[in-house]
Amino acid sequence: MRKGIIGNIIVAICILAMGFQYTAYGQRINTGYIYFGDKHKYQDAVNNTNDSLDTVYPSYFDIDQDGNLKITETLDQDFIKDMHNQGIKVVPFISNHWDRNLGRKALSNRYNLSDQIANAIKEYDLDGVNIDIENVNDADKDDYTDFVKILSEIISRDKEISVAVAANPNGWTYGWHGSYDYEKLAIYSDYIFLMAYDESYIGGPEGPVASISFVENSIKEILKYVDNNKVILGIPFYGRCWKEGDSYGGYGASLKRIEETVSKYLSDVVFDDRSKSVKATVYKNDGTYIYWYENEESIIEKIKLVEKYDLKGSGSWSLGQEDKSIWNYYSRWLDGEYLVDIYDHWASDSIYSMIDNEIMNGISNMYFAPNDNLTRAQAAVILTRLLEIDDEYVSSDSFDDVSKDYWAYNEIEIAKKYGLINGKEKNKFYPNDPITREEISAMLSRLIKDDYRDDSIEFNDVNDNMWSFDYINKMSSMDILKGYEGGMFYPNRNLTRAEMSTIVDRILKYNIEYIK
Structure with missing residues (x-):
């Protein structure tokens, strides 16, 4: 197991001996997935964050058809070295990219896969692994938990193991949501990354990606099983779009692209006070489009929940999709300073x-x-x-x-x-x-x-x-x-x-x- 007084002392000693950045208990952290773009875009995504990051989750680990580890072409050892020089941990995420068959192949091959992950962490001087296997279901729960347990036993204790879990405001125990044994996953991992988004989804009805009630209820549910100091709140750096009159919609778009679209066309933009999300009605030549997305104000509302429930920190899916102006103040928001016009003010x-x-x-x-x-x-x-x-x-x-x-x-x-x-x-x-x-x-x-x-x-x-x-x-x-x-x-x-x-x-x- 990865918890206990002796284990914590060992972790602290190892980290200090390595000269690596150590985050004390209670200090909030900020993490971010990097997925889109080639490896050269990864550096830009981090540079835009204004020294606001503690950990990055780059897309370095995929799963092949036999359930084995596949290193992606984006893995860049120069990037890893540069992150370490900046005191930023590099914890690749391993994903089945919503493919249930691949996810189950990985879980059935979990002993071999765990060894492969542990070896890759050593070989490339990585700082752990983030597990992001999605769209398996409650029948796979025990295998999923065992996979994380195996990793916790063979990966060095100074490395991070974190698990991305679906938002579950209703406490569902079946389907995809039922694949997570939150309490046991928290025992075998350092952090639980709560993906508090996709309240509205592709093919579904129009609405916010992450309304404040959806996010808060998801936090309350996870805290029934997981200590608050182990929960990282995931924040969406994307929105979704529906075209009026179409029977199918909810297509994803980056915050950056949505902001560009709203500024280019005649648009009605409102901050919906009930959901604490932004809704834009955009009038293009071929019709009217509805966008639900996040801006600085809605992101602040979510970060306030990090403070309210004293969570470990925040994270994002995914870096590079946001308007980089949010990083001017993000660290201050995470410290509970939300009013941007009083920073450095004499009073x-x-x-x-x-x-x-x-x-x-x-x-x-x-x-x-x-x-x-x-x-x-x-x-x-x-x-x-x-x-x-x-x-x-x-x-x-x-x-x-x-x-x-x-x-x-x-x-x-x-x-x-x-x-x-x-x-x-x-x-x-x-x-x-x-x-x-x-x-x-x-x-x-x-x-x-x-x-x-x-x-x-x-x-x-x-x-x-x-x-x-x-x-x-x-x-x-x-x-x-x-x-x-x-x-x-x-x-x-x-x-x-x-x-x-x-x-x-x-x-x-x-x-x-x-x-x-």
């Missing part, structure tokens, strides 16, 4: 604090808009979240310009009830107006119990004749709002979302008491 730490404390959110899955002005309505929402009274429902209609169907109606009414906000004029709140520094000083002063003030604090643009003088003094005395160079406070300057993040973060760090 990023405070913004993450706001998100972690559920006080502020992004304006979408990908953007926080840190440099946008904070609106008066957003400020009211933040104050009520600080008070932790957001579940309270009031119906007072305090302001003529805030209707019951306004997104922040309840929070504005709560803030008014607790005396945190006032209107700008009689019965008017102006919820969409940007909030100024003096206005937020007033709101926060009403929120915070402490009445501390320091009369020695002076600003060149603040005097005791101003309505906001006492509020500004209190906030500056407590170091919650600070001035600028030259002794300026700029009371009428609009406050940005990033600035509000830093202000509230200071309040949290000071553990300040609020009016409740």
